[in-house]
Amino acid sequence: MSEMSFEQMLNESFKTIHTGEVVEGTVIDVKPDEIILNIGYKSDGILSRSEYTNESNVDLTTVAKVGDKMEVKVLKVNDGEGQVILTYKRLAAEKGNKRIEDAFNNQEVLKAKVTQVLDGGICVVVDEVRIFIPASLVSDTYEKDLSKYNGEEIEFVVTEYNPKRRRYIGNRRMLLTAERDKAQKELFDKIKVGDVIEGVAKNVTDFGAFIDLGGADGLLHISEMSWGRVENPKKVIKPGDKVKAFIKDIQGNKIALSCKFDDENPWKDAETKFAVGNIVTGKVARMTDFGAFVELEKGVDALLHVSQISKDHIEKPSDVLKVGDEVTAKITDFSLADKKISLSIKATLEPDEAEKAAEEDADEVSVNIDEVIANEEAE
Numbered sequence: 001m002s003e004m005s006f007e008q009m010l011n012e013s014f015k016t017i018h019t020g021e022v023v024e025g026t027v028i029d030v031k032p033d034e035i036i037l038n039i040g041y042k043s044d045g046i047l048s049r050s051e052y053t054n055e056s057n058v059d060l061t062t063v064a065k066v067g068d069k070m071e072v073k074v075l076k077v078n079d080g081e082g083q084v085i086l087t088y089k090r091l092a093a094e095k096g097n098k099r100i101e102d103a104f105n106n107q108e109v110l111k112a113k114v115t116q117v118l119d120g121g122i123c124v125v126v127d128e129v130r131i132f133i134p135a136s137l138v139s140d141t142y143e144k145d146l147s148k149y150n151g152e153e154i155e156f157v158v159t160e161y162n163p164k165r166r167r168y169i170g171n172r173r174m175l176l177t178a179e180r181d182k183a184q185k186e187l188f189d190k191i192k193v194g195d196v197i198e199g200v201a202k203n204v205t206d207f208g209a210f211i212d213l214g215g216a217d218g219l220l221h222i223s224e225m226s227w228g229r230v231e232n233p234k235k236v237i238k239p240g241d242k243v244k245a246f247i248k249d250i251q252g253n254k255i256a257l258s259c260k261f262d263d264e265n266p267w268k269d270a271e272t273k274f275a276v277g278n279i280v281t282g283k284v285a286r287m288t289d290f291g292a293f294v295e296l297e298k299g300v301d302a303l304l305h306v307s308q309i310s311k312d313h314i315e316k317p318s319d320v321l322k323v324g325d326e327v328t329a330k331i332t333d334f335s336l337a338d339k340k341i342s343l344s345i346k347a348t349l350e351p352d353e354a355e356k357a358a359e360e361d362a363d364e365v366s367v368n369i370d371e372v373i374a375n376e377e378a379e
Contacts, residue, residue, distance in 0.1 A: 017041050017084070019074055022091060027068040032059045037070060043084050047072060051087040054128070055115075089128050096127030097163050104161035109175065112156075114149045122149050124156070124170065131158065133170040140176040180215070184253070187215030191255075193247050201241045209237045211245065211257060218255035220245055225259055227266050227299030229285070266299035267339060274300070274341055276331050279348060284325045292317040294327055294343060302341035304329060309345055 017023060017039070025037030025045055035047040047070075049060055064070070073091040077084055103110055103126075112124035112131070121134040133156060138146060160169035191197065191213075199211035199218060208221040220243065222233050230236055237243065249256040262268075274280065274296065282294040282302065291305040304327065306317050314320055321327070333342035 017074055017077060019077055021074045022071060023074060024069060024071050025086070027064050027066050027070060030061050030064050030066065032061055035060055035064050035070075037072065037086065039072075039084065039086075041084060043078075043082050045072065045074075045084040045086040047086045047088055051075070051085070051089055053089055054125070054130070092128035096129035099127050100129050100131070100158055100168055101161055101163070104158040107157055109155050109157055110170075111153060113153045114151060117146050117150045122146055124154070129168060131156075131168040131170045133172055137169075137171045137173045140173050140180060183215035185215075187213060188250075188253070191247060191250070193250055196244065196246045197257075198242060198244050201237050201239050201243055204234050204237050204239060206233065209233055209243070211243050213255065216253060216255060218245070218247070218257040220257040220259065224248065224257065227260050227264060228295075229299075229301065266297045267336065270300070271334070271336055274302075274331055274334055276334050278331045279328060280331060280343070281326060281328045284321050284323050284327060286323060287317045287321065289316050292321050292327075294329070296341070300341070302329075302331070302343045304343040304345065308332070308343065308347070311346055311349060 023039045023045075025039040027035055028038050028044065029036040033049045035052065037045040037047060039045045049056075049058060052058070052060060052063070070088065071091065072086040072088050073094075075085040075087050075090075102108070110126055112126050114122050115125050115130075116123040121132055121136075122138060124131050124133065135143070135146060137159075138149065154172055155175055156170040156172040157174055158168060159171040159174070160167060162168070197213055197218075199213040201209050202212040202217060203210045206222075208219055208225070210217045211220055220237075222230050224245075225233060225236055243257075243259070245257040245259045246261065247255060248258040280296055280302075282296040284292050285295040285301055286293050289306075291303050292309070293301045294304050295301050304317075306314055308329075309317060309320060327343075327345065328348065329343035329345045330347040331341060332344045332347055333340070335341075
C-alpha cells in the first residue's frame with residue numbers, strides 16, 4: 001500500500017460537497033457586500049449581497065457577525081478561482097414557496113412589511129417570496145395614493161399561488177371587508193333610533209357629511225347639521241372632526257343622523273318670545289331684493305320686507321342695510337307651523353310718523369296708478 005501524501009490526507013479530512021446541496025456554515029468574516037463562511041470544505045464559501053437578499057442597499061455587516069451559523073445552498077463548488085459560491089436567498093425562497101403554499105391552502109392570514117409601491121399596487125416579501133397586492137385589493141375603499149403604505153406592516157391572505165409562473169397574489173381587502181361586516185353587525189345590534197352617538201367625519205360633501213360610527217357610516221344631511229342655516233357643510237365640519245349626533249332614522253343599513261337636539265331648539269317657547277307686537281333686536285344675516293333676513297337667535301330668522309324697512313321709499317334693502325347690521329323691529333306676523341316671522345321697522349315709529357309714512361305709501365301707489373292710466377290713454 002502506497003502512503004498518502006500530506007495534501008491527499010488533508011483533502012480526505014474535508015467533506016465533499018455538491019452543487020445544489022444545503023450546508024451549514026459558520027461566519028468567519030463579514031464585509032458590507034459579502035459574507036465568508038467556513039462550510040467544512042477545503043475552500044471557504046462566499047455569500048455575496050446579491051445572493052443574500054433581493055434588496056440592493058443592504059449592508060451585510062448589519063445582518064451577520066462572526067460566529068453566526070447560517071444554512072445556505074451551494075451554487076458552484078468551484079467558480080474557477082477555487083471558491084465555493086453560496087446562496088441564502090434562493091434557499092429561503094424555496095422554503096418560502098412552501099410557506100406560501102401552505103398559507104394559500106389554509107387561507108392563513110400573513111403579516112409582512114410593504115417593500116415597494118407601484119402604480120398598480122404594492123409588494124410585500126415573505127421568506128424571500130415577493131407577493132403582489134393589486135391596488136383594488138389593498139383596501140375596501142378606493143385609494144388613489146398608495147404611498148402611505150410604504151414601509152408599513154400589513155395583514156393579507158394569498159388568493160393566487162402559481163410557483164411555475166412565480167405569480168403570488170395577496171388580498172388585504174378581503175380581511176378589511178370581513179372586519180367591517182362584523183363591526184357593522186355589532187353596531188346595528190346595539191343601536192336604535194333616538195340614541196346619541198359619537199363618530200368621526202369621514203367625508204364631507206355639498207349635501208352633508210358621512211360620519212364613521214365604527215362599523216357603518218351615518219349621513220348627517222345639511223338640513224340636520226344645525227338649527228341655524230348652513231350654507232356649506234365644508235365650513236361646519238372637516239374630515240377627522242369628532243361629531244356628536246343622534247340617530248334620526250334607520251332604513252336597512254342606512255343611518256340618518258341629526259345634530260338638531262330638542263333641548264337646543266330655538267323655536268321652543270317661540271310663541272311667547274316672538275309674539276305679534278313684541279319688539280325684538282337682531283342682526284342682518286342675508287339679503288335679497290325683496291327684503292332682509294334678520295337673525296333673532298341662532299336658528300331663528302325673520303323677514304324684514306323692503307316695504308317695512310323705512311318710512312321712505314326704498315328700492316332694495318342693500319340701499320340702507322348691510323349684513324351684520326343690528327336692527328330693532330316689531331313682530332307683525334308669526335307662524336310656528338311654518339317657522340316664519342315677519343318684522344317691521346315702520347311699525348315701531350310714533351303714531352303720527354307711522355300715519356305719515358302710511359299716507360306717503362298711499363300717495364306713491366296713487367301716483368303709480370295715475371302714471372299707468374296716463375300711459376294707457378296716451379297709447
